[in-house]
Each structure stands twice: as structure tokens, then as C-alpha cells.
Amino acid sequence: MAILALVTGTFTYEAEIVKELSSLTGAKIINDADIISDAHAKYNTAQNKLEHCLYAKTSVFNQFTLEREKHLAYLKSCLAEKLGGEERIILHGLTTLLISSGVGHVLKVLLAGSKEQRTQRAMTAGLSEKEAKREIHKSDAIAFDLTDFLYKKEAWEPSLYDMVIPTDRKQPSEVVQFILANLHNSAVQKTPASIQAVKDMALCAQVELTLLGRGHNVGVTAENGNVLLTVNKSVLNYGKLENELAETAAGVGGVRSVKIVQGPDYKTSIYRKQQFELPSKVLLVDDEKEFVQTLSERLISRDMGTHAVFDGQQALDLITDDKPDVMVLDLKMPGIDGIEVLRQTRETNPNIKVIILTGHGTEDDRKTCMDLGAFAYLQKPTDIDKLSATIYEAYKALAETEKMATV
Numbered sequence: 001m002a003i004l005a006l007v008t009g010t011f012t013y014e015a016e017i018v019k020e021l022s023s024l025t026g027a028k029i030i031n032d033a034d035i036i037s038d039a040h041a042k043y044n045t046a047q048n049k050l051e052h053c054l055y056a057k058t059s060v061f062n063q064f065t066l067e068r069e070k071h072l073a074y075l076k077s078c079l080a081e082k083l084g085g086e087e088r089i090i091l092h093g094l095t096t097l098l099i100s101s102g103v104g105h106v107l108k109v110l111l112a113g114s115k116e117q118r119t120q121r122a123m124t125a126g127l128s129e130k131e132a133k134r135e136i137h138k139s140d141a142i143a144f145d146l147t148d149f150l151y152k153k154e155a156w157e158p159s160l161y162d163m164v165i166p167t168d169r170k171q172p173s174e175v176v177q178f179i180l181a182n183l184h185n186s187a188v189q190k191t192p193a194s195i196q197a198v199k200d201m202a203l204c205a206q207v208e209l210t211l212l213g214r215g216h217n218v219g220v221t222a223e224n225g226n227v228l229l230t231v232n233k234s235v236l237n238y239g240k241l242e243n244e245l246a247e248t249a250a251g252v253g254g255v256r257s258v259k260i261v262q263g264p265d266y267k268t269s270i271y272r273k274q275q276f277e278l279p280s281k282v283l284l285v286d287d288e289k290e291f292v293q294t295l296s297e298r299l300i301s302r303d304m305g306t307h308a309v310f311d312g313q314q315a316l317d318l319i320t321d322d323k324p325d326v327m328v329l330d331l332k333m334p335g336i337d338g339i340e341v342l343r344q345t346r347e348t349n350p351n352i353k354v355i356i357l358t359g360h361g362t363e364d365d366r367k368t369c370m371d372l373g374a375f376a377y378l379q380k381p382t383d384i385d386k387l388s389a390t391i392y393e394a395y396k397a398l399a400e401t402e403k404m405a406t407v
Contacts, residue, residue: 001025001027001087001088001183001184002105002106002107002183002184002185002188002189002190003083003089003090003091003105003106003107004021004025004027004089004090004091004106004107004109004179004183005090005091005092005096005099005106005107005108005109006018006090006091006092006093006096006109006110006111007093007094007096007097007108007109007110007111007143007155007161008092008110008111009111009112009113009118009136009139009140009143009156010118010122010135010136010139010140011113011118011119011121011122011125011132011136012111012112012113012118012121012167013111013121013167013172013175014092014111016172017111017167017172017175017176017179018090018092020172020173020176021090021176021179021180022090024176024180025088025090025180025183026088027088027089027090028088028089028090029089029090029092030082030089030090030091030092031091031092031093032054032092032093032094032095033093035075035078035079035082035093035095036050036051036054036075036095038078038081038082039071039074039075039077039078042074042077042078043074045071045074049067049071050071050074050075052071053067053068053071053072053075054072054075054094054095054142054146055094055142056142056321057145057321058145058149059281059322060307060318060322061280061281061305061307061322061324063272063305064274064280064281064305065274065276065280065281065305066212066215066217066274068149069208069212069217070209070212072098072150073205073208073209073212074205074209075095075098076098076201076204076205076208077202077205077206077209079091079095079096079098079099079201080198080199080201080202080205081202083099083103083106083198083201084195084198084199084202091106094142094143094146096108097146097147097150097160098150099201100197100198100200100201100204102193102194102197102200102201102223103194103197103198103201104187104188104191104193104194104197105188105189105190105191105194105195106188106194107162107163107179107182107183107185107188108160108161108162108163109161109162109163109164109165109179110156110158110160110161110163110164110165111165111167111175112156112164112165112166112167113166113167113168114166114168115133115136117167117168118132118136118168119132119133119136122135122136140155143155147160162182162188163179163182165178165179196224199225199254200222200223200224200225201222203222203225203227203252203254203255204220204221204222204227206252206253206254207220207222207227207229207249207252207255208220210248210249210251210252211229211245211248211249214244214248214273215273215274215275215276216244216245216248216273216274217274218230218231218232218245219231219232219263220249222255224256225254225255225256225257226256226257226258226259227249227255227256227257227258227259228259228260228261229245229246229249229258229259229260229261230260230261230262230263231245231260231261231262231263231266231271232262232263232264232265232266232269233265233266233269233270233271233272234266234267234269234270234271235270235271238262241271242260245258245260246258246260275303278302278303278304278305278392278395279304279305279325279326279391279392279394279395280304280305280325281305281323281324281325281326282299282304282305282306282307282324282325282326282327282328282391283306283307283308283309283315283318283319283324283326283327283328284296284299284306284307284308284309284327284328285308285309285310285311285312285314285315285327285328285329285330285333285338285341286308286310286328286329286330286333286357287310287311287330287333287334288330289310292308292310293308295308295328295384295387296308298384299384299387299388299391302384302388304388304391307324311333311334311335311336312333312335312336312337312338312340312341313335313336315327315329315341315345316336316341316344316345319345319348319349319352320348323349323351323352324352325352325353325394325395325398326352326353326354326355326375326391326394326395326398327345327352327353327354327355328355328357328387328391329341329342329354329355329356329357330356330357330358331356331358331360331361331365331369332358332359332360332361338356338358338369339365339368339369339372342354342356342369342372342373342374343372346372346373350373351398351401351402353375353394353395353397353398354373354374354375355374355375355376355377355378355387355390355391355394356369356374356376356377356378357378357379357380357382357387358377358378358379358380359379359380359381361377361379375390375393375394375397376390376393376394378390
């Protein structure tokens with residue numbers, strides 16, 4: 001029997017269909033939580049970060065941290081182990097979107113339905129119409145964000161699946177029988193080529209992790225152990241990068257050869273090797289847009305990862321879902337001022353190190369900020385080297401705090 005991989009929209013009879021398929025085939029159900037648990041154990045990484053890479057929007061700092069790529073590679077590695085191990089399994093969830101296209105003994109199925117039908121089912125389950133629409137929109141947005149990140153495609157794009165089944169046109173029993181009929185099709189049975197594709201999928205994950213660990217974010221594919229790396233951003237010294245990528249990838253066990261090519265978007269942006277020992281999640285908060293944008297560019301040129309927002313509310317909204325390591329905060333801003341942003345940040349995210357950078361603060365302001373837990377208080381104009389050094393000190397202090405918490 002082929003392995004079944006199901007991606008389902010909410011309120012598409014998904015639980016009922018998966019349970020019935022498992023009962024009829026004797027296949028074990030493996031969901032996202034199982035893959036996440038395996039990755040947590042194998043790579044000793046936080047479960048919330050693995051969940052975040054699947055279910056949350058890409059962090060504004062991800063271009064500097066590469067955290068989403070790294071955690072998705074962890075999940076891909078563990079998923080490949082499942083594909084190469086147990087015979088009778090049903091994979092259910094967004095992790096199935098990580099399965100390499102060459103793995104032919106997996107039947108990839110999308111259960112989809114119209115929003116109107118799904119809303120009606122949700123209301124039958126006890127939700128109000130407003131709650132139902134909100135829940136459906138939220139779950140769809142999560143799926144669309146992931147497929148856009150992975151493939152630049154929408155989540156319901158038919159090319160991502162072997163079958164797309166509209167559940168508003170079929171009863172659950174009909175869906176089950178339709179899937180079973182195709183599950184035994186000879187076109188999706190295990191072959192030497194599909195077994196090799198699983199090995200190549202696992203190899204890709206390890207090559208990705210090795211390259212990401214060295215600060216390199218490139219496309220990785222493999223065929224029979226022969227690895228192809230695609231550089232999608234232009235670099236001044238391509239030959240040097242090519243040699244470094246080839247040497248790094250060739251050191252991964254199982255790699256037979258390495259080839260490096262330039263991608264179709266090679267000339268549209270600049271290649272940046274990440275330096276993870278430097279601050280990579282610095283939030284700049286200042287209503288003077290020209291000043292803060294210039295400051296951001298100068299810090300990035302010093303290999304610090306920054307993102308700028310222009311008022312206190314934007315800062316508070318961002319830290320609700322995204323977690324900077326360091327915040328550089330102006331005091332005098334329209335709406336919510338810097339002192340209130342500092343107060344709320346310390347209450348909700350006490351690990352964020354807040355550096356006050358102001359041109360209008362008083363001695364009383366300085367005392368208030370330090371009493372509230374600011375890491376440092378600087379006056380504009382400040383020397384960029386002094387600010388950089390203070391950010392780095394804050395980053396080191398945070399690292400020490402996190403290190404102590406794990407002891």
C-alpha cells in the first residue's frame with residue numbers, strides 16, 4: 001500500500017475521513033505533532049520554534065536568523081525517516097507539504113471545500129458564524145503562508161498534490177472510497193526510484209542544515225546522492241562562494257557530488273552570508289522615519305539584523321507575535337510614547353533588552369526608564385560605534401540569561 005499524505009482545510013470532515021481511512025487500512029496516523037516531537041528529540045530544539053515555523057508568519061528578522069529554514073529542515077529530516085520506515089502510515093497535516101516531489105509511493109491528497117460549506121459545518125459544530133469565519137480564515141492563512149514560503153504557490157494550488165477532492169460535493173464515505181481506490185494504483189507504489197528519493201530527501205535536509213549552520217541559504221536538491229545547489233542572489237566573489245559551498249556540502253555523509261548553479265533570480269538581490277554570533281533581531285522604534293531607516297542601514301552594514309517601526313503601537317503589535325532580542329526605543333513619539341512601550345514590553349516580554357535612544361529626554365526620564373528595567377539610556381546624537389557596542393552588550397547579556405535558564 002502507498003503512503004497517504006493528507007492536507008485538509010478545517011471543517012472538511014477531516015477527522016472523520018482520516019479515522020475511517022486508518023480503520024479500513026490498518027495504517028497508523030502520524031500528524032504534525034508527532035513529527036514535531038521527533039524533531040524536538042532528535043535535534044534538541046524547542047517545540048514552540050518548530051510549531052512556529054509551520055503555523056506562524058515568517059519573522060521580520062528571518063532574513064538574518066534563517067530560523068524558519070533551519071526548523072523546516074529539522075522537520076523534513078524526521079519526515080523522511082517516517083517515509084523510509086513504517087509501511088502503513090497516514091500522514092496528516094502541513095508537514096506533508098515538505099515531502100519531496102520525487103517520492104512516488106506517497107499519494108498526496110488535498111481535502112478542500114468552499115468557505116460557505118465549511119462555515120455551515122462549523123456552525124453545526126457549535127460555532128457562531130463570526131467565529132466560524134474567523135477560524136477558517138486563520139487556518140487557511142497559515143497554510144497559504146507556508147506554501148508561499150516553500151514554493152511561492154497558494155496552498156490550494158493543484159500542482160502541489162496528486163489529488164484535490166472537493167468535500168462539499170461528496171459525502172465522507174465517498175471521499176474515503178475514492179482515496180482507497182487510488183491508494184492501490186500501481187502508479188503510487190514503492191519502487192527503487194521512490195525509495196532513493198526518500199534517501200535524497202533526507203540528504204537534502206542534512207545538507208541544508210550544514211549550510212545554514214555556516215550562514216548559507218541556497219536551494220538544495222539531490223538525485224542519487226548528487227547534490228545541486230542553486231544560488232538565487234548575486235555575490236561579488238562568486239568563485240569564492242562556489243568553493244565554500246562545494247566544500248561544505250561535500251563534507252556531508254552520503255553526498256556523491258556537488259554542482260552549483262545560478263538561479264533565475266540571481267541578479268535581483270544581494271547574497272548575504274549570515275553571522276549568527278552577532279545580534280540578528282534588533283527592533284528599532286522611532287517616529288523619525290528617515291533617521292531610523294538610515295540607522296537600520298548602518299547597523300545592517302555592521303552585520304546586525306534590524307527591522308524598523310515608526311510608532312509605539314507598531315512596536316507592541318510586533319512583539320505580540322515576533323520576539324526581537326534587543327529594542328532600540330525613542331521616547332517622544334505620537335500616540336503611545338516610549339516609556340509606555342518600555343513598561344508594557346517589560347511586563348509581557350521581560351527578556352527583550354530595551355535601549356533608550358532619545359533626543360528629548362530629561363534626567364527624570366532617564367531615572368524612570370532605568371527603574372522600569374531599560375538596559376541602557378543613550379542621548380541623540382550618539383556615535384554609531386557606541387550604539388553598536390551597547391546593542392552587542394545587550395545581546396550578550398540576553399545570551400547569558402538564556403544560558404542560565406537552561407542550566
